[in-house]
Amino acid sequence: MANLIFSEAEQRELREAARAEFPGNPALAYVLENLAAEGIDLDRCRSWDEIRSEKGLADQSDEAPEVA
Template identity: 75%
Template structure:
């Protein structure tokens, strides 16, 4: 299993950023707090196109490259 774990100093930096940089966006603050405490399970990461397909979105095209 591949897992990215943050050192205690990095965890504190992420938590500090979550509190100071994103006070108006609690969802983003939650994500940073969660990353700090849980790390990232690299085995569970998925490709952007797979996520689009799962959610019924068309494949990304040159005509609309940044449309989600």
């Protein structure tokens, strides 16, 4: 199993950054703090294409979107 684990100093920095950057969104700050504490199981990661397909989203186009 491949895991990305953060050192205690990295965890502290990630928690502080999550709280500072997302004061208006405590749910997002919580998720980032949780990732800092638990790390990331790289074996469970999925590609954006897999997620897009699962959610029924259109395939990503190579063309740049039009800007109004």
